[in-house]
Amino acid sequence: MSMMLPPDHNHAPKPDHNHETWAAFYKNDEEAQAALKKATDKISETHLIVSAKVTFTAKFHDGNIYKIDIYKAPKK
Numbered sequence: 621m622s623m624m625l626p627p628d629h630n631h632a633p634k635p636d637h638n639h640e641t642w643a644a645f646y647k648n649d650e651e652a653q654a655a656l657k658k659a660t661d662k663i664s665e666t667h668l669i670v671s672a673k674v675t676f677t678a679k680f681h682d683g684n685i686y687k688i689d690i691y692k693a694p695k696k
Contacts (some may be wrong), residue, residue, distance in 0.1 A: 637672075640690045645683050649676070652686040660690060665690040 640663070646652040652674045660672045670691040675686040 628679075638667075638692050638694075640692070641688065643677060643685055643687050645680065647683045647686055649674075649684075652676075652684070652688075656688055659688065663690060663692055666695065668695055 644655065646655065654673050656672055660669050663669060670688045670693050673688075675687045675689070677686075677687050694696070
């Protein structure tokens, strides 16, 4: 294979529309859990929640950075 050929994009991973993830800044764990509950309540109106969790990522000045992961499935 020559280094001059463009990459083959046919082997790229397919997007997973049933997984939502983002990072957010909250003062403490209680605020992060409240945000997770609010997000899952909103998503559960149209989807089934398979898994939802908040993970502490880093301490930042006067608060913390958290990663939020939600796996969902379509309601039938």
